[in-house]
Amino acid sequence: MLHTGHPTRRGVLGLAAAGAAIVLAPVPASATLSAAAQAAVDRVRNNRTPQEGRIVLRAPPIAENGNTVPITISVESPMTAADHVTRIHVFADKNPTPDVATFHLTPACGRAQVDTRIRLSQTQDVIVLAEMSDGSLYMTRAEVKVTIGGCGG
Amino acid sequence: MASPIGQPRVRLPAQIRAGEVIEIRTLVSHVMETGQRRDQSGAVIPRDIIRRFEAKFEGQTVFAMDLAPAISANPYIAFQFKAERPGRFEFTWTNDAGESRSVTQELKLA
Amino acid sequence: MRSVALVGLGVVAVTAAVALAQAEPPPPQRAIPNPVSGREFATPETLAIQDDDFLNPAFLWVEEGEQAWNSVEGTAGKSCASCHNDARETMRGVRARMPAYHPRLGRVVTLEQQVNICRTERMGAPALPIDSRPLNAITTFIALQSRGMPVNVDISGPARPFFDKGEAFYNTRRGQLDMRCGSCHEDNYGRYLRADLLSQGMSNGFPTYRLKEQRVISLQFRLKGCVNDVRGEAPPMGGEEFTNLEFYLAWRAQGLPVESPSVRR
Numbered sequence: 368m369l370h371t372g373h374p375t376r377r378g379v380l381g382l383a384a385a386g387a388a389i390v391l392a393p394v395p396a397s398a399t400l401s402a403a404a405q406a407a408v409d410r411v412r413n414n415r416t417p418q419e420g421r422i423v424l425r426a427p428p429i430a431e432n433g434n435t436v437p438i439t440i441s442v443e444s445p446m447t448a449a450d451h452v453t454r455i456h457v458f459a460d461k462n463p464t465p466d467v468a469t470f471h472l473t474p475a476c477g478r479a480q481v482d483t484r485i486r487l488s489q490t491q492d493v494i495v496l497a498e499m500s501d502g503s504l505y506m507t508r509a510e511v512k513v514t515i516g517g518c519g520g
Numbered sequence: 521m522a523s524p525i526g527q528p529r530v531r532l533p534a535q536i537r538a539g540e541v542i543e544i545r546t547l548v549s550h551v552m553e554t555g556q557r558r559d560q561s562g563a564v565i566p567r568d569i570i571r572r573f574e575a576k577f578e579g580q581t582v583f584a585m586d587l588a589p590a591i592s593a594n595p596y597i598a599f600q601f602k603a604e605r606p607g608r609f610e611f612t613w614t615n616d617a618g619e620s621r622s623v624t625q626e627l628k629l630a
Numbered sequence: 631m632r633s634v635a636l637v638g639l640g641v642v643a644v645t646a647a648v649a650l651a652q653a654e655p656p657p658p659q660r661a662i663p664n665p666v667s668g669r670e671f672a673t674p675e676t677l678a679i680q681d682d683d684f685l686n687p688a689f690l691w692v693e694e695g696e697q698a699w700n701s702v703e704g705t706a707g708k709s710c711a712s713c714h715n716d717a718r719e720t721m722r723g724v725r726a727r728m729p730a731y732h733p734r735l736g737r738v739v740t741l742e743q744q745v746n747i748c749r750t751e752r753m754g755a756p757a758l759p760i761d762s763r764p765l766n767a768i769t770t771f772i773a774l775q776s777r778g779m780p781v782n783v784d785i786s787g788p789a790r791p792f793f794d795k796g797e798a799f800y801n802t803r804r805g806q807l808d809m810r811c812g813s814c815h816e817d818n819y820g821r822y823l824r825a826d827l828l829s830q831g832m833s834n835g836f837p838t839y840r841l842k843e844q845r846v847i848s849l850q851f852r853l854k855g856c857v858n859d860v861r862g863e864a865p866p867m868g869g870e871e872f873t874n875l876e877f878y879l880a881w882r883a884q885g886l887p888v889e890s891p892s893v894r895r
Contacts, residue, residue: 432895434841467588468585468586468590470599471581471586472599482598482599483585483595515824545685
C-alpha cells in the first residue's frame, strides 16, 4: 500500500517547524511523589515550605528516547550578590533513584539558566527545586512522557 | 579501571561585550554507566560516571554541577556567565574514581 | 544454398541471443520514487541536537576520527593522511557513493570494509572490528566530508548482481513476525508502531548518533536490530547479506543529501 502524500512527524503532530522543547504545564504540588523522590525533596526542603513560580522547566512533552531528554531550567532572579539562586536541584519521580543533578550558581552567572540532557526510565514527573540566597525555596514539577518504542524501544 | 573521560569541548560565543551575559556550552565524551545495567552473564555493570563539573574563572568557582547516573551519556552542560572582564576559565570534569580532566579557555572581550 | 542460409540464420539467432543476455537489465523502479529523509520523522528536539555541530554528540566521534586519520599505525609506518592527505578534499563525495563495486575484489564493499582494506593492505595495521568505536569514528569523519551531497551509488554493470541480492533480502519476509523491511518502511511509513513514528528507512543519515544507544552506530548495527525486532536471526555485520542490503538501501535513498552524522532516536 503506497502513500501518495507522506505524513511527517510535524504534519502528524501539527508542531511548528521551528519549535524546540515546550514549557511544560506544572503538575499540582499536592499530587503524591514516590517515597524516594519525596525523601529527596524533603532533604532539600529542610522544613521550608516551597513556593510556586519563578522556575520554568522546558522539556519535550514526549521524549523521543528516554535515554537522552534535553531539559532547560530557568529561574527568575536578578543574580546579584544580595539576591541570587544558590542551588537548583533536579529529581525524577520514578527513576530507579530520584537524584538527577544539583547545579551550584553564583552571582557571576548573571542569569539562572542551565541546560543538560537527562535519562528518564518511564513517563514521570521531573521535579525542580531552586534555593535562593535569602533562604527561600521554590519548586515546580512537570510530566515528561517516555514511551516504549515499537522498534525494540 | 574507570572509563576514560574523553577530550571535552567547550564553546564560548565569538564576540563578547563587557557586561554581557553569555552562554557557555560544554560536551564531553563519557559512557555514564548507571550501575543499573547487567552484562551477558547477568552481573551488574558497576556504576562509573562523571560526578562533578566545575567552572572556575580566574581561580574562583563560578558554577558547578553534581551529576547523578540520570545524566545522559556524553554529558551536555550549558550555563550562563556575566562577562565583566577578560580572564582565564578552567573547566574540570571529575569521575567517581576521583580522576579529573580539565580544559582552559581564555575569555576575551570585544 | 538453403543450408548456408539456415546456418546464417542460426548464427544470427545465436548472436542475437548472446547480445540479449549481455544487455544491461532495465533499471529498477523505486517503490518510493521521491524519498524523504529520516529527519522528517524526528522531533524538533532531536533535530535541534542534530543541526548544531556543537550539540551533536557525534562530533566527539568526528574528532576522534580526525585524530585517527592523522595517526601513524601499522607496520608500514603510515597514517590515512600519508596517502590521502587532507580528508576535507580527498574524501569529499566518498561516502555519497558508497557502497561501491571494487573491481579487484570483484564485489561491492562498504565504507567500513574499504577502511579495513586500506588498513590491512596498505598500512599493515589490523582490521578494526565492525561497529567498533575506532572504526565508527573514522567512518563518521569521512562521512562528514560528504555532508549535503546527494547519495549517488552506481548499481550498473558488475555491481548489479549484488544490488539484486540486496533487493531480494529487503523483500524477503523473515522472523517470527514474518515481515519484510518494506512491511514497515514502505507500507507503513508515517504511521505509528507503538510510539515510534515509522520512517521510510532511508540510510542517508548513517553513521548516526542513536539516542537509544547513546553512541554513534553504523548502519549495519541498525540492520541487525531491525532483524532482531521482527524476531529473526540476523546475519553477521560486515558479511555478504548486510553488505548487499546496505548497497540496495543506498540506491533507495539515491538523491537524498548525505546527512551524516545525523541524530536519530
